[in-house]
Each structure stands twice: as structure tokens, then as C-alpha cells.
Amino acid sequence: MRMALIVQKFGGSSVADADRIRNVARIITDTYKAGNDVVAVLSAQGDTTDDLIDKAAEINPKASKRELDMLLSTGEQISCSLCAMAIEAIGCPVVSLTGWQAGFHTNSGYGNARIKRVRADRIRTELDKKRIVIVTGFQGINKFDDITTLGRGGSDTSAVAIAATLRADLCQIFTDVDGVYTADPRLVPNAHKLDEITYDEMLELASLGAQVLHNRSVEMAKRYNVNLEVLSSFSGKPGTKVKEVVKTMEKTYISGVAKDKNIARLAVVGLKNSPGIAYKIFSLLAKSKVNVDIILQSIGRGDTKDISFTVSKADREVAQKVLEENKDAIGFDHIDVSDDIAKVSIVGAGMVNNPGVAARMFEALYNAGININMISTSEIKVSVLVNVAEADRAVRVIHDRFYDEIGGEQ
Numbered sequence: 001m002r003m004a005l006i007v008q009k010f011g012g013s014s015v016a017d018a019d020r021i022r023n024v025a026r027i028i029t030d031t032y033k034a035g036n037d038v039v040a041v042l043s044a045q046g047d048t049t050d051d052l053i054d055k056a057a058e059i060n061p062k063a064s065k066r067e068l069d070m071l072l073s074t075g076e077q078i079s080c081s082l083c084a085m086a087i088e089a090i091g092c093p094v095v096s097l098t099g100w101q102a103g104f105h106t107n108s109g110y111g112n113a114r115i116k117r118v119r120a121d122r123i124r125t126e127l128d129k130k131r132i133v134i135v136t137g138f139q140g141i142n143k144f145d146d147i148t149t150l151g152r153g154g155s156d157t158s159a160v161a162i163a164a165t166l167r168a169d170l171c172q173i174f175t176d177v178d179g180v181y182t183a184d185p186r187l188v189p190n191a192h193k194l195d196e197i198t199y200d201e202m203l204e205l206a207s208l209g210a211q212v213l214h215n216r217s218v219e220m221a222k223r224y225n226v227n228l229e230v231l232s233s234f235s236g237k238p239g240t241k242v243k244e245v246v247k248t249m250e251k252t253y254i255s256g257v258a259k260d261k262n263i264a265r266l267a268v269v270g271l272k273n274s275p276g277i278a279y280k281i282f283s284l285l286a287k288s289k290v291n292v293d294i295i296l297q298s299i300g301r302g303d304t305k306d307i308s309f310t311v312s313k314a315d316r317e318v319a320q321k322v323l324e325e326n327k328d329a330i331g332f333d334h335i336d337v338s339d340d341i342a343k344v345s346i347v348g349a350g351m352v353n354n355p356g357v358a359a360r361m362f363e364a365l366y367n368a369g370i371n372i373n374m375i376s377t378s379e380i381k382v383s384v385l386v387n388v389a390e391a392d393r394a395v396r397v398i399h400d401r402f403y404d405e406i407g408g409e410q
Contacts, residue, residue, distance in 0.1 A: 004169040005127075006031055009041040009137065009159035013176040014233040015079045016046035024233060025086035027174070028132060032092055037127050039166070041137040041159040042083055044075025065110035069139075069149045073099070076136035076155070084134050095126050096134040099147075104140030104158065106148045113140060113148035115157065118165040135162065153214030160217045164224035171226050173213060174233035179240030180205070180212050183257045183399045187392055192403065194255060195238075196246040201255045201347050204381045208258040208345040218242065246349075253357050254348030257399045259391050261342045263293070264316040265374070267308040268323065270333025280330050281307060281323065288322045290315045294343070294376040294383060304333075308374065310385065313339065341373060342391035345383040346398060352379045364401035370394050 008031065010024050024042075032038045044052075052071050056063050077098060084096040103119035126133045137155025142148050150157055156173055163171035180202065183191040197205075199222035206215035212230055221228045221242065231239025271277050278297065285292055290311055298306045311319050320335055351357045361382055365372060370393065373385040386394050 003035055003037060005037040005039075005166055007039045007041065007159050007163040007166070007168045007171045008174060009155055009172065010043065010083075010174045010233055011155065011176070012043040012046050012048070012079075014174055015042055015083065018082075020233075021045075021079070021083050022086050024174075025083055025090060027233060028083075028134075029087055029090050029092045032132050039123060039127070039133045039135060039162055039168070040083070041135050041155055041162065042076060042079045043137050043155040044072075045079045048075040048078070066146055069110050069113075069147050072149050073136070073139045073147045076138055080134045080136050087132055087134075092132055093130060094132040094134060096136075097122065097126075098136050099139035099158065100141035102133075102135045102162070104161070106140040106142050106150070108142045108144065108146070108148065110146075110148055112151035113142065115140060115150070115161050118161050120162065120165045123162070123166065150216075153211075153217070156214035156217035157220060160220045160224075160226050160228070163226045164220060169227065171221070171228050172239075173217075173228065173230045175212065175230065176232065176234065177212065177230075178232045178235055178237050179230050180242075180256070182255065182403060183395055184211075184259075187259075188257075188396055188399050190404065191399065194240050196241040196243060197255050198246055198349050199242060199244060200380060201349055202242045204345070204347040204378075205256050205258050208260055208343065208347065208381065208383065213242075253350045253354045254346045254402055256347050257344070257395050257402075258347065259342055259344045259395050261388055261391060262313050263310050263341060263343055263385075264313050265308060265310050265338045265341050265385065266316070266319055266323075267306055267336040267338075268330075268332050269306050269336060270304045271307060272331045273303050273305050277305075277330065278307060280326075284322050284326055284330075285311075285319055288318055290319045290322070294374050294385065296374050310341075310343065310374070340388045341385050342388045342394075343383050343385055344391055344394045344398065345381055346402070347381045349380050351382070358382045360401055361398055364397045365394060368393060368397040370397070 015021050015024055028040050080096040084094045087094040105116050106113035123133050137158040139149050179193045180197050181191040181193050185191045203218040206213045206218050228242040229239045293310045295309045346361055370386055370390045376383045
């Protein structure tokens with residue numbers, strides 16, 4: 001029987017304390033003792049990253065992103081070295097490596113760097129020595145030999161990048177839930193765990209607020225056809241497989257309901273009704289690296305029209321500032337900004353061939369008395385903006401509409 005190469009990633013909750021680190025060490029060593037080569041990627045323990053950010057703010061609230069990356073990278077080093085010590089105690093050969101020792105080369109986008117390549121020679125050398133390799137997630141090194149971090153959720157991307165580079169047989173993402181659910185099980189008690197889901201559906205769910213997987217990791221898994229599984233580090237149950245094609249695709253309309261409260265809406269009011277206005281607005285935002293999501297343009301009232309769009313809350317101030325600074329060049333009356341909104345979305349590869357899915361979503365919201373502010377659609381998703389106070393209830397009523405009609409069938 002050919003030995004398999006398995007990459008396992010463990011999130012912060014999985015390594016939060018000594019007992020949980022020992023549990024992770026047991027999972028890793030059981031996989032190793034079964035005759036597999038194992039590379040494990042770990043996040044920082046529990047709330048370590050948030051604690052480090054707070055420490056930085058105490059010293060300098062305007063600290064440079066370079067120095068923040070230098071600080072934040074230490075969290076993963078702590079969890080990896082402790083896990084390696086736990087594996088040593090079990091009696092298995094192991095070595096822990098930082099992101100740069102493992103060969104992660106990134107661009108220079110401190111705080112949200114992109115992986116350019118992974119030179120995994122050191123990992124291969126250690127595997128050839130029959131060692132378990134523990135790698136710090138979330139980090140790499142740029143062309144200046146500076147430490148960089150990959151942004152929140154970046155350890156998922158680290159694990160998938162290693163799996164793609166090494167052509168691993170399986171990449172397992174261990175978390176505190178049993179897999180990918182049709183909605184957040186903490187919010188919707190009757191949410192169902194999916195046995196499998198397509199890359200495209202998972203990418204949409206991850207991008208729309210589902211916090212199970214980092215969207216960049218799913219994008220990379222799809223590009224390199226990485227065999228991906230999401231499962232719990234606590235239950236020992238089978239998880240959810242993320243793959244190109246799933247057996248149930250023709251049977252289901254939607255695979256999940258997600259919400260994102262981390263958004264803001266900007267409305268540029270009183271724009272001149274002339275060609276090129278949209279280009280002026282969104283090219284300015286693109287130059288400032290502001291990612292725009294839902295866009296709605298009014299038909300116009302006489303000589304003016306309005307354009308509304310959503311951005312992440314982190315980009316709200318930048319977006320407003322750049323537009324205000326170019327008010328005369330663009331030509332508008334004022335900007336309305338709203339933070340008290342949330343995006344609720346349904347995702348499903350089966351939607352494209354099933355008319356009426358969006359109508360059922362809207363019906364559920366209407367019956368619950370929840371007002372829709374904006375709508376965005378694609379082949380496999382429908383997103384609506386609602387008041388943030390209504391977001392959790394919106395998720396529940398939409399989920400009930402699709403999943404609880406005929407004994408849990410859609």
C-alpha cells in the first residue's frame with residue numbers, strides 16, 4: 001500500500017490550551033502511525049492574535065504594518081513549538097518550522113500578503129527523514145527578508161499552498177465544527193451538515209461571511225485541485241469534502257445560507273446623469289484598493305442619479321475619503337453612509353436550473369416582515385441587504401423556507 005501524504009491544519013480553538021494541544025498531537029501522531037507522511041499547519045492559540053494586536057495598540061496605535069507582522073507572527077511559533085514538544089512526548093520524530101523556513105515567499109503587502117511561491121525543499125527533506133513536520137500558518141517572507149502575514153484566516157491558505165506544492169493526497173482543515181453546515185449551527189439549531197460541497201459553492205459561502213474556510217484557501221484548492229476536507233478536531237466524525245463535482249448537485253437548490261455583518265453601504269447622491277460617472281467612481285476606489293461588492297444604480301431623476309454600493313467596514317473610511325476628495329471632479333451632492341446593514345445570502349450550484357429560488361427567499365423575508373434594501377445575484381448565489389438587527393432572524397427564516405418544507409428536503 002502506497003504511503004499517503006496528508007496535510008492537516010488546526011485552528012486557534014483546536015490549540016487553545018495544553019489539553020487541546022495534546023489532543024492535536026494525538027490526531028497528528030495517529031495519522032503518522034497509520035503509515036502516512038504528515039505536515040501539520042497550526043494557527044496561534046485561542047485569542048493570541050487579538051491579544052497581540054491589543055499589546056501593540058498600548059504601545060503605538062499607529063504602528064507600522066511591518067512591525068505588526070513581526071509581532072503577530074510570534075503567535076503561530078508558540079503553538080507550533082508547543083505542539084512539537086507534545087509530539088516528542090508521545091515519542092514520534094518531529095520538527096517545527098516557521099513560514100520562511102518552510103519556504104513561503106510572499107509579496108510585500110504587510111498584514112494581507114499574497115503567496116508568490118512555496119519552495120518546500122526543507123519540508124521534503126524533513127519528510128524524507130520520516131519526521132512529522134509542523135509549520136506555522138499565516139506567514140511568510142518577502143523579497144526584503146521581512147516577515148509578512150497573510151491576513152485573518154491565512155493559515156487555511158498556508159495549508160492548501162503546502163498541499164498543492166507537495167501534491168498531497170489530502171488536506172484536512174480541522175476546526176471546532178463537524179464540517180460545513182447549511183447555516184451557522186450556533187445560529188440555526190436545525191442546520192444540516194453537508195457531506196460534500198463544490199469548490200464554487202464553498203468559495204461563495206466563504207466570501208459571503210461563512211467563517212469555516214478562508215476564501216483564498218478555497219480559491220487555491222480549486223485552482224490546484226486539492227482534495228479538501230473540513231472536520232472537527234474534537235468529535236472524530238467524518239467532515240465535509242470540498243470538491244469539483246458532488247453527487248447531490250442535481251438534487252439540491254441551495255447548499256447554504258450565510259450572513260456578513262462586516263459591511264457598510266455608501267450612496268453617492270445627486271450624480272450628474274452623464275456617461276463615465278460610474279467609471280470615475282469605481283476606478284478611484286480601485287486605485288485605493290477598495291473592494292466593492294453590491295452595486296445599485298438608480299434610473300435617475302431628471303438630470304441626476306444615485307449610485308449605492310457596499311464595501312467592508314474596514315474600507316468604509318477610505319472609500320468615503322477618496323470620493324469626498326474628488327467631489328468636484330465626479331460631481332455629486334453628498335454621500336450617505338450606513339453601517340447598520342448586513343448581507344444575507346443563499347448559495348447553490350443547483351439554482352441556475354431551478355427558477356423561483358430567489359422568489360422563495362424573498363417570500364420568506366416578506367412573511368417575516370423583513371425589508372430588503374438591495375439585491376445582488378449570480379448563477380449560484382442571491383444576496384440581499386437587510387437591517388443588521390434583522391440579519392440573524394433573516395438567516396433562520398430563509399433556512400426554514402428551504403430546508404424544513406418536506407422533512408428536511410428542499
